[in-house]
Amino acid sequence: MNYIVLDLEWNQCPAGKAGENASLRFEIIEIGAVRLDETLSPTDSFREVVKPQVYHSLHHRTKEVIALRAIDFENARNFPDVAKDFISWCGKDALFCTWGPADLTELQKNLAYYNIPSPFPFPLLYYDIQKIFSIVYEDRKSRRSLESAVDFLGIPKSIPFHSALSDAHYTSLIMQRLTPGQIAANSSVDYYRTPENRRQEIHLSYETYTKFVSRPFKDKTHAMKDRIVISTPCCQCRKAAQKRIRWFPVGGNNYFCLAHCEEHGYLKGKIRLRHRGDDLCYAIKTIKTISPEEAYEIREKKEVLKLKRRLRRKFNDSKTP
Ligand SMILES: [Zn+2]
Numbered sequence: 517m518n519y520i521v522l523d524l525e526w527n528q529c530p531a532g533k534a535g536e537n538a539s540l541r542f543e544i545i546e547i548g549a550v551r552l553d554e555t556l557s558p559t560d561s562f563r564e565v566v567k568p569q570v571y572h573s574l575h576h577r578t579k580e581v582i583a584l585r586a587i588d589f590e591n592a593r594n595f596p597d598v599a600k601d602f603i604s605w606c607g608k609d610a611l612f613c614t615w616g617p618a619d620l621t622e623l624q625k626n627l628a629y630y631n632i633p634s635p636f637p638f639p640l641l642y643y644d645i646q647k648i649f650s651i652v653y654e655d656r657k658s659r660r661s662l663e664s665a666v667d668f669l670g671i672p673k674s675i676p677f678h679s680a681l682s683d684a685h686y687t688s689l690i691m692q693r694l695t696p697g698q699i700a701a702n703s704s705v706d707y708y709r710t711p712e713n714r715r716q717e718i719h720l721s722y723e724t725y726t727k728f729v730s731r732p733f734k735d736k737t738h739a740m741k742d743r744i745v746i747s748t749p750c751c752q753c754r755k756a757a758q759k760r761i762r763w764f765p766v767g768g769n770n771y772f773c774l775a776h777c778e779e780h781g782y783l784k785g786k787i788r789l790r791h792r793g794d795d796l797c798y799a800i801k802t803i804k805t806i807s808p809e810e811a812y813e814i815r816e817k818k819e820v821l822k823l824k825r826r827l828r829r830k831f832n833d834s835k836t837p
Pocket of ligand 1: 754777
């Protein structure tokens with residue numbers, strides 16, 4: 517088993533959304549990766565610049581990021597050649613690690629654009645080191661930039677940031693301040709490909725919560741009627757927990773609920789509904805154990821939302837003659 521610590525640099529349409537190629541918003545222009553063995557020691561690295569085929573000049577943001585380096589796009593190879601070499605360099609039993617959740621999704625979008633078969637299993641689980649850094653060193657929720665995490669850990673900054681290989685290198689140094697156990701316990705799901713049917717639905721369990729990713733639905737009304745989507749099995753014992761507050765919307769596409777397991781206490785359910793590329797949507801549900809105080813906060817949140825709704829209705833009623 518090897519860890520492949522991946523970082524990509526990509527470019528987008530320099531003219532903004534109007535000139536964008538709808539099937540490839542972000543074009544990969546550099547792939548960098550470090551391979552680590554199971555003890556997190558580096559064994560090899562990969563770096564190659566990719567010759568742009570879709571956007572022939574650089575977006576100002578891309579320019580800002582890579583301005584410090586002279587990149588020879590002229591003598592670079594095309595994405596399909598670089599990607600094939602990269603995939604075979606990764607090997608068969610690779611565990612992918614990235615800083616943030618974007619790189620593997622963009623890599624798969626670029627592979628699909630060139631009709632290159634995806635080398636990834638389904639579901640694709642990976643390690644988001646930015647998230648794991650927050651879980652281990654901070655509050656689980658905040659997300660630091662790579663450089664600020666490097667500063668936090670006092671890692672010497674011997675090479676400049678923002679080249680694909682240097683960022684993969686710094687990410688691997690941060691991984692060395694984690695244990696393989698901390699990494700293994702905190703996998704993420706890549707959402708580029710989501711379940712197509714009930715059989716493919718994803719059920720994952722972590723130390724303090726469970727995660728479920730659903731099949732597609734026509735819209736959120738259909739999703740929020742599905743018995744598996746709205747079920748609240750306890751994240752510790754899997755027994756059906758009794759709902760104390762049914763699912764209620766908390767703005768946009770998020771829902772909360774409060775449930776109670778006789779053995780494990782209060783549980784907070786959260787559903788996020790996300791759009792897929794095809795007009796359908798899917799649900800990501802997490803269930804975690806919470807304290808009675810946190811349970812109280814959910815009750816309070818629901819009451820506040822109810823009150824706001826009532827006030828809004830009153831206000832609208834008063835406007836109609
Ligand atoms: Zn339980």
